[in-house]
Amino acid sequence: xxxxxxxxxxxxxxxxxDPVAGTAQPAGAKGVDPALEGDFTVGCARVxxxxxxxxxxxxxxxxEWAAQICGVPAEAIRRIGLDLGRNAMIGSTITLDGxxxxxxxxxxxxxxxxxxxxxxxxxxxxxxxxxxxGAVEAVGGVRIDFTWKIHGNHDKFETLKIKDPPYNLYxxxxxxxxxNSNNSGVVAKxxxxxxxxxxxxxxxxxxxxxxxxxxxxxxxxxxxDSYKKFKFVAVIDPWLSETADYFADVILPAATIEKxxxxxxxxxxxxxxxxxxxxxxxxxxxxxxxxxxxxxSFIPLLAELAPxxxxxxxxxxxxxxxxxxxxxxxxxxHNALTGxxxxxxVRARLSEGIRxxxxxxxxxxxxxxxxxxxxxxxxPNILFFTGEGYVTNTADQSFQVKVRVSKA
Amino acid sequence: MARHGMVIDLDKCTxxxxxxxxxxxxxxxxxxxxxxxxxxxxxxxxxxxxxxxxPRPCMHCDNAPCAKVCPTGARYKRDDGLVATDVDKCIxxxxxxxxxxxxxxxxxxxxxxxNHYLDWSAPENAKALAPATGGAVPPYKNxxxxxxxxxxxxxxxxxxxxxxxxxxxxxxxxxxxxxxxPACVVTCPVFALQFGxxxxxxxxxxxLLRKKRSFRLRExxxxxxxVHYVGKARASAGxxxxxxxxxxx
Numbered sequence: 001x002x003x004x005x006x007x008x009x010x011x012x013x014x015x016x017x018d019p020v021a022g023t024a025q026p027a028g029a030k031g032v033d034p035a036l037e038g039d040f041t042v043g044c045a046r047v048x049x050x051x052x053x054x055x056x057x058x059x060x061x062x063x064e065w066a067a068q069i070c071g072v073p074a075e076a077i078r079r080i081g082l083d084l085g086r087n088a089m090i091g092s093t094i095t096l097d098g099x100x101x102x103x104x105x106x107x108x109x110x111x112x113x114x115x116x117x118x119x120x121x122x123x124x125x126x127x128x129x130x131x132x133x134g135a136v137e138a139v140g141g142v143r144i145d146f147t148w149k150i151h152g153n154h155d156k157f158e159t160l161k162i163k164d165p166p167y168n169l170y171x172x173x174x175x176x177x178x179x180n181s182n183n184s185g186v187v188a189k190x191x192x193x194x195x196x197x198x199x200x201x202x203x204x205x206x207x208x209x210x211x212x213x214x215x216x217x218x219x220x221x222x223x224x225d226s227y228k229k230f231k232f233v234a235v236i237d238p239w240l241s242e243t244a245d246y247f248a249d250v251i252l253p254a255a256t257i258e259k260x261x262x263x264x265x266x267x268x269x270x271x272x273x274x275x276x277x278x279x280x281x282x283x284x285x286x287x288x289x290x291x292x293x294x295x296x297s298f299i300p301l302l303a304e305l306a307p308x309x310x311x312x313x314x315x316x317x318x319x320x321x322x323x324x325x326x327x328x329x330x331x332x333x334h335n336a337l338t339g340x341x342x343x344x345x346v347r348a349r350l351s352e353g354i355r356x357x358x359x360x361x362x363x364x365x366x367x368x369x370x371x372x373x374x375x376x377x378x379x380p381n382i383l384f385f386t387g388e389g390y391v392t393n394t395a396d397q398s399f400q401v402k403v404r405v406s407k408a
Numbered sequence: 409m410a411r412h413g414m415v416i417d418l419d420k421c422t423x424x425x426x427x428x429x430x431x432x433x434x435x436x437x438x439x440x441x442x443x444x445x446x447x448x449x450x451x452x453x454x455x456x457x458x459x460x461x462x463p464r465p466c467m468h469c470d471n472a473p474c475a476k477v478c479p480t481g482a483r484y485k486r487d488d489g490l491v492a493t494d495v496d497k498c499i500x501x502x503x504x505x506x507x508x509x510x511x512x513x514x515x516x517x518x519x520x521x522x523n524h525y526l527d528w529s530a531p532e533n534a535k536a537l538a539p540a541t542g543g544a545v546p547p548y549k550n551x552x553x554x555x556x557x558x559x560x561x562x563x564x565x566x567x568x569x570x571x572x573x574x575x576x577x578x579x580x581x582x583x584x585x586x587x588x589x590p591a592c593v594v595t596c597p598v599f600a601l602q603f604g605x606x607x608x609x610x611x612x613x614x615x616l617l618r619k620k621r622s623f624r625l626r627e628x629x630x631x632x633x634x635v636h637y638v639g640k641a642r643a644s645a646g647x648x649x650x651x652x653x654x655x656x657x
Contacts, residue, residue, distance in 0.1 A: 071454070071455045072455060073455055073456060076455075300439075300525035300526060301429055301432055301433075301525060302429070304439060304440075304525075304653060304654060305425055305428065305429075305653045306651070306653070307653075307654065314454055316454075349650075351450060351650060352450055352451075352452060352453050352454045352457040353450060353454070353457050353459065354454070355454065355455075356454060371526075372526070
């Protein structure tokens, strides 16, 4: 790599350092075992290997430095890092169906992490860690189970197309970048005031298939205000959703995956369906059983395990506010742009597992159509805001917001 | 004869509670009754905190205090190590619950039908359900629970959910007598629960006990539990229970 971070190329081909010959060679050249670390002279330039640059870059990011920011003790960061490194079994292989493959039995679950304010950066750091141990797409490792495609909002700035209005409902190619997404929250925001966003129409018909925007996305108020404008709403769902309850003119039944017989593709929301298209079998419980988002909180067996919404709060923070475990509290959010406030009442649960400056509410509750899901407590989607100031890199909804907590 | 027992590896348990659900599905237990219960504990102060988990079935003690105090012989120890409850003999005195130091006995204060996960007999539910079930009345019941088991041929599986009767983990006697393992054991996604013959040195439970240091709950009481725990991820005395299951929590 050159000093400016660009690749050293000869005739357009990236170069590696051959420590045997003591020269740069084209990447992938036969018989070359490239140097991992070191700095060398190529032509007149001082260059370094990519790994060397990476190592120097992260050298500043010590466990002590990270501990200051995230609150996880430095020794715990070291312990987890060593655990990960040892368990990755770098260099090991496994033979499956006669094919020998790299074996790296370490992984991490990052679903929804990208929808936090710094989520994209967190995911990148995470993937880089797993690249270091060779666990990306290795057996047992981290799967990126689709063809990698950079999200439009992370494309190079110079390739962004900014057109003059009128824009479509997703604000595609608009000056409102990065508040441009086909995610439901942006549409709900735009629909409330199309002219503000350079949109010259209001849609009249909505078809919702296997989704529950009113329950699942932020913010609930934006959906309540915008979906009223539709003249006709059809909902296709296996059960009565909150969106159907409020807005549907027509409700059509949808088959759940185990009953679905038709052709399947991702657009049907039946991704990876082939693996499930087997005859019905005995119930298997193979994952964390509590809830999948809010899609299971009406299942009585599961609801009994985690029966009620809670605000997780650090005991020190709670004490300062006069809040005891099990007390009802108000959680109030504030929109820094508009001054709007929103609040929910929820039961406080004290936990030393959460930072004193942070409170948490799981996403599983707040449904009302199913009798078993009633009175489980509110969804945090009531507290969030959508649109200006509250977007994340890859979606229209930010799953965190600044709040005030007070005893109810 | 096999002498059944369980070994629980606390280093493997992730506290997912799938075993609790498997038990409920297999044994059709009513609400608030957990023959298998997984405790979640938290200890320390932020940021030096630790969580740990502890599955708690019936300990099937060799020196079972519950069986000693039972005035009718409903609670008894079987030759194969299982501590059983004959629902036809139980008079609901709850002496067993008082004698047990592990809190594994659950009393049916309510009619279990009314205390099931949805009151199917309520007119609005029965009406809503009729077209889908063709008139059959859920909840679905495992027919094996109604059987009679052991050389005594007594009614000791979960079929006896009745008002005024005690119930607890049976080690899934209806499965064990078929040569199957308890529902919690076969469901555990990380194989933290092992079940087998503790007297057979070749069994997986015996092998695990040889490999790792083990302990039993309140051994000082002399109850001789047949449930052993291995692993270092054990809650300390100061741990707090978090995320209690149950609607009345």
